[in-house]
Amino acid sequence: MAAKLVPEAIYEFPRVEDGFLSSLRIVQLSQQRMCLSEARGVTGAANSGARRRYAAEDCYALHLLSNDDAVVFFLNHQLNNGLVRLADRRCSTRSAARIAKSKEDLHFPLPLESLRSGSWSVAETWSLHPDKDTYYALASSNSKAARALARHIEQLPNRCSASIRGGLEGAELRRWLEELNEIVDHWESQIDWQSIRVRNVY
DSSP states (O other), rough: OOOOOEETTEOOOOTTTTTEEEEEEEEEEEOOOGGGSSSSBBSSSSTOOBBBOOGGGEEEEOOOOOOOSSEEEEEETTTTTEEEEEOOOTTTTSSSOOOOOOOOOOEEEEEOOOOOTTTTEEEEEEEEOSSSSEEEEEEEESHHHHHHHHHHHTTTTTTTTOOOOOOOHHHHHHHHHHHHHHHHHGGGGEEEEEEEESSSSS
């Protein structure tokens, strides 16, 4: 189950046959309190006391469906800025794992300012130099495998706001992907992943 490195530094991690992650997509959230990023609008008639507010049209999330209970981690390969792990507003230094319940919707708010309809597509590989922003859901249905993933993912810089964060790149990212492959290979069917690429995000 070793990863295959193909031209242009793209890693093809073999997918588990009948993997438990059934879909990953981007959706618009209707509940403003679930947003991660804030719109640049203000409330109030005057500038004094004006504050930032959430806007539903700027509120997006990764939507994940799993066919099994799983521990899920969300990553973001920012265009020209490297790979980071995504976190919520608490911005914890620990890996921000979410629990996906079998057949139940899981939403993870994204730090997006705007997103055009049809501007994302499914991705099948991991790249050292993606030509678009890429989001990954990396999951395990086994608690020991999940802990191994968490330890590995904690090596990545943390991103918890709309601000771009310098991520892992170059030789460091290559080593990280090679080590990820060893973890995936060791746990075989206990680890699954999905990814999508996004354009015109910011």
